[in-house]
Amino acid sequence: xxxxxxxxxxxxxxxxxxxxxxxxxxxxxxxxxxxxxxxxxxxxxxxxxxxxxxxxxxxxxxxxxxxxxxxxxxxxxxxxxxxxxxxxxxxxxxxxxxxxxxxxxxxxxxxxxxxxxxxxxxxxxxxxxxxxxxxxxxxxxxxxxxxxxxxxxxxxxxxxxxxxxxxxxxxxxxxxxxxxxxxxxxxxxxxxxxxxxxxxxxxxxxxxxxxxxxxxxxxxxxxxxxxxxxxxxxxxxxxxxxxxxxxxxxxxxxxxxxxxxxxxxxxxxxxxxxxxxxxxxxxxxxxxxxxxxxxxxxxxxxx
Amino acid sequence: xxxxxxxxxxxxxxxxxxxxxxxxxxxxxxxxxxxxxxxxxxxxxxxxxxxxxxxxxxxxxxxxxxxxxxxxxxxxxxxxxxxxxxxxxxxxxxxxxxxxxxxxxxxxxxxxxxxxxxxxxxxxxxxxxxxxxxxxxxxxxxxxxxxxxxxxxxxxxxxxxxxxxxxxxxxxxxxxxxxxxxxxxxxxxxxxxxxxxxxxxxxxxxxxxxxxxxxxxxxxxxxxxxxxxxxxxxxxxxxxxxxxxxxxxxxxxxxxxxxxxxxxxxxxxxxxxxxxxxxxxxxxxxxxxxxxxxxxxxxxxxxxxxxxxxxxxxxxxxxxxxxxxxxxxxxxxxxxxxxxxxxxxxxxxxxxxxxxxxxxxxxxxxxxxxxx
Amino acid sequence: xxxxxxxxxxxxxxxxxxxxxxxxxxxxxxxxxxxxxxxxxxxxxxxxxxxxxxxxxxxxxxxxxxxxxxxxxxxxxxxxxxxxxxxxxxxxxxxxxxxxxxxxxxxxxxxxxxxxxxxxxxxxxxxxxxxxxxxxxxxxxxxxxxxxxxxxxxxxxxxxxxxxxxxxxxxxxxxxxxxxxxxxxxxxxxxxxxxxxxxxxxxxxxxxxxxxxxxxxxxxxxxxxxxxxxxxxxxxxxxxxxxxxxxxxxxxxxxxxxxxxxxxxxxxxxxxxxxx
Numbered sequence: 001x002x003x004x005x006x007x008x009x010x011x012x013x014x015x016x017x018x019x020x021x022x023x024x025x026x027x028x029x030x031x032x033x034x035x036x037x038x039x040x041x042x043x044x045x046x047x048x049x050x051x052x053x054x055x056x057x058x059x060x061x062x063x064x065x066x067x068x069x070x071x072x073x074x075x076x077x078x079x080x081x082x083x084x085x086x087x088x089x090x091x092x093x094x095x096x097x098x099x100x101x102x103x104x105x106x107x108x109x110x111x112x113x114x115x116x117x118x119x120x121x122x123x124x125x126x127x128x129x130x131x132x133x134x135x136x137x138x139x140x141x142x143x144x145x146x147x148x149x150x151x152x153x154x155x156x157x158x159x160x161x162x163x164x165x166x167x168x169x170x171x172x173x174x175x176x177x178x179x180x181x182x183x184x185x186x187x188x189x190x191x192x193x194x195x196x197x198x199x200x201x202x203x204x205x206x207x208x209x210x211x212x213x214x215x216x217x218x219x220x221x222x223x224x225x226x227x228x229x230x231x232x233x234x235x236x237x238x239x240x241x242x243x244x245x246x247x248x249x250x251x252x253x254x255x256x257x258x259x260x261x262x263x264x265x266x267x268x269x270x271x272x273x274x275x276x277x278x279x280x281x282x283x284x285x286x287x288x289x290x291x292x293x294x295x296x297x298x299x300x301x302x303x
Numbered sequence: 304x305x306x307x308x309x310x311x312x313x314x315x316x317x318x319x320x321x322x323x324x325x326x327x328x329x330x331x332x333x334x335x336x337x338x339x340x341x342x343x344x345x346x347x348x349x350x351x352x353x354x355x356x357x358x359x360x361x362x363x364x365x366x367x368x369x370x371x372x373x374x375x376x377x378x379x380x381x382x383x384x385x386x387x388x389x390x391x392x393x394x395x396x397x398x399x400x401x402x403x404x405x406x407x408x409x410x411x412x413x414x415x416x417x418x419x420x421x422x423x424x425x426x427x428x429x430x431x432x433x434x435x436x437x438x439x440x441x442x443x444x445x446x447x448x449x450x451x452x453x454x455x456x457x458x459x460x461x462x463x464x465x466x467x468x469x470x471x472x473x474x475x476x477x478x479x480x481x482x483x484x485x486x487x488x489x490x491x492x493x494x495x496x497x498x499x500x501x502x503x504x505x506x507x508x509x510x511x512x513x514x515x516x517x518x519x520x521x522x523x524x525x526x527x528x529x530x531x532x533x534x535x536x537x538x539x540x541x542x543x544x545x546x547x548x549x550x551x552x553x554x555x556x557x558x559x560x561x562x563x564x565x566x567x568x569x570x571x572x573x574x575x576x577x578x579x580x581x582x583x584x585x586x587x588x589x590x591x592x593x594x595x596x597x598x599x600x601x602x603x604x605x606x607x608x609x610x611x612x613x614x615x616x617x618x619x620x621x622x623x624x625x626x627x628x629x630x631x632x633x634x635x636x637x638x639x640x641x642x643x644x645x646x647x648x649x650x651x652x653x654x655x656x657x658x659x660x661x662x663x664x665x666x667x668x669x670x671x672x673x674x675x
Numbered sequence: 676x677x678x679x680x681x682x683x684x685x686x687x688x689x690x691x692x693x694x695x696x697x698x699x700x701x702x703x704x705x706x707x708x709x710x711x712x713x714x715x716x717x718x719x720x721x722x723x724x725x726x727x728x729x730x731x732x733x734x735x736x737x738x739x740x741x742x743x744x745x746x747x748x749x750x751x752x753x754x755x756x757x758x759x760x761x762x763x764x765x766x767x768x769x770x771x772x773x774x775x776x777x778x779x780x781x782x783x784x785x786x787x788x789x790x791x792x793x794x795x796x797x798x799x800x801x802x803x804x805x806x807x808x809x810x811x812x813x814x815x816x817x818x819x820x821x822x823x824x825x826x827x828x829x830x831x832x833x834x835x836x837x838x839x840x841x842x843x844x845x846x847x848x849x850x851x852x853x854x855x856x857x858x859x860x861x862x863x864x865x866x867x868x869x870x871x872x873x874x875x876x877x878x879x880x881x882x883x884x885x886x887x888x889x890x891x892x893x894x895x896x897x898x899x900x901x902x903x904x905x906x907x908x909x910x911x912x913x914x915x916x917x918x919x920x921x922x923x924x925x926x927x928x929x930x931x932x933x934x935x936x937x938x939x940x941x942x943x944x945x946x947x948x949x950x951x
Contacts, residue, residue, distance in 0.1 A: 013948075047948075047949070047950070050769075050772075050773045051772070051773070051775075052769050052772055052773065052948070052949040052950075053948040053949065054946055054948055071775050072775055075773050075774070075775035076775065080770075080773045083766075084766065085766075086765055086766025086767050086769070086770055087765070087767065088683065088765065089765060090686065090687060091683075091686060095686075099679050099682065099683065100770065100771070100774060102678065102679050103676050103679045103771055103774050103776050104676075104774040104775055104776055148770060312941065312942035312945060312946070313939075313942045315942070316935065316938035316939050316942045319934060319935060319938055320931075320935045320938075323931040323934065323935065324900065324931075327899065327900075327927065327931075357918065357920055386914075386918060398830065398914075400829075400911075400914070400918070406722035406740070406829070406907075406910050407829065408829040408830055408831075408914060410830060410831065421830070421831040423726075423827075423829045423830075423831065424725065426726070426729070426827075428831065523920065524920055537831070538831050538832055538833070539831070540831050540832070540833050541827075542729055542730070542827070543827065543831070
């Protein structure tokens, strides 16, 4: 079962093509990370998924139903944080959630109070007072935004920059929260600039560049070994002598050796009497992958 | 797909807007009515059918401000809203809905010999005794039936022809056109549309010999039959004043001016003899000419005449060279005004004749300026 | 959603400030009139203002005429211009839409809340000015001792307290309708922009243009369709018998504006890309 399926989805704003022929498929139950530089079309894509922006061409299916035609049926099962959290600034966080809950259909009014208290507790705002939201810190607003997304017990969470403004402890809490939700069957789609966040949380990533979806892959596959092994030794000259032709790079006492298996290489070096202080199979970092695939973001202006 | 839906919604809204404008703007064409113009004129002149109605009269005469005649110039240069309750020729009420914001009202009750005027702004009901032989035009005179009867009465011998019917106040009204034959009058045509069954005039248009219609009066709402007797009963609300004025007060004011008697002839036209009741003669006032080519001489005080000369000059009139004092004339397509200010008093001439005629009349006035 | 909108409106300080301001302006005029006892001449100043000093019960009518041309449209423009653009500028618009709240339902709720705002504004002005008027100027000359008497209609006929209440209620309804038409235009402008201020200024520009065109002879052909043409028609409710014609035409034109402006708001908003 797929929760998100788009087919050659395109959006043009005037002469600017924000999203260009995107075919995105997100299966149920995954934690999907959407990556890409600023202006690569991530936000427009998320807005199209939610029916806020109408596609120029192509189609969107959310939880198996066409959007935006079936928005009224689909959106109650989706929780979203789009770009940044928002609230009515003159009301308290609690009042905001109650009114937002009352604004749409579904859910009995009698349970509203309990529902609101429950999500506030889950995002760590259980003790929040009657201060209006305009007095909240960035982190509190972020937590409130996530609480609003969780309010209806969604099957799909679409989160844009969910850890924005949170301190390291807050980021950790959010990760725990999202992992817990994921474990209970909720599909989580998040976009973030923090590659380490995505790396720590997601099971599958999509990379966007200049409106195109340039890659969709499981994180494990991306991070499979590259066939190179990093070796650190006090005696690099002997290693080069021993593994002639296999050494691709040498930087002082650090060497990069082409070898299919790190264990075999280790045994070979030890057998040759070479001291190895450090040895590890090289894996590509997500950052490398993304930087290889994408150009400069739209916020960089080169002559 | 989205674009298509977009334009379909806007089309729907545009259609709705057009329908709303259409409902309010569309005038049903009137059925062709076959009436004898001459017979309709006779009926209009002869009958005063009872009715209750609401009329709007718009004048576009372009008159200058004439001091103490503001009420008249307002009638002839702006739109006047009038409500009328007519039970018969001498039992009626005409409300002029006035005020810069429409927040005032001046109601004239005509009940047999008595006349009452309720003025909300002045918070006073005035009972007017007697009838002056000549009075200034007032809102009630602009009601289509009154205006039609007056115009037809002034030119009883001139030919009338039938013109296409018109839809007015929800009924088909037969039209007749009066074209004055008198070469002196500025009035080029008078169009009257009347209910063919009751002969109640519903709309009157007056135009000069050339150019557009300058005075339009139309009954926008009409109910046939006499009004509720209660609305013809003037009341003095608590706190309001109730005064009695005599129609002769005006002649008293004129007498104070000690104006010389009006000449027997001016500009080759004889002075008409006004019906006079004792004590209400108007010294110095004269009405000259016949039918639709007439003018009136009104003596005024000096400041009034001075300001009127200024006003006429400012409104594009021409100065008239006179041996004493100052004089000016202004000709609008329908109405001409000439005014003279000499030493201690002034004279004002107004009429539906060419300005040249008024200038000639003005110069014929005895030029008794400062005592020499 | 309508309930949510009303609760949101009632909790906004700006809304209460508008109401207080609207009530304070006529009260200030009343105090000045009472202190100086210099009533303007009939036809000058505001409608009914000249008659107020003799009967405080006429003050609600005068107060409505005072706030009608400028202050009432300003507050309506502010509140209606804020309707959608305000949500867009705080970002709540996208969260309401993904909540989900249907776009037509959102617009309807906004129109209803603007309607509630104008109705309450006119009602508050009427009530406070009645109290202020009676306190400062007393009841009219024919008032029974210690009680409300009738007032003099424009036609001179005395209106009983019951008639006065009925006609004042009709005036309140009529003016609320006139202002709701302005509010509907504001709602439409509010869907065109993400800036509440721009939408409010657009509404005011519309009102000013209408007021400028009103006295022009050249605009006589479209005068009937200008909203401001009909704003003073309620004065005819204080004649006896009531002259319904202008009020009827006014109701027709204002309803037309509401339908067309709301339709335009819907046509624009239904497929609008929400990028705020």
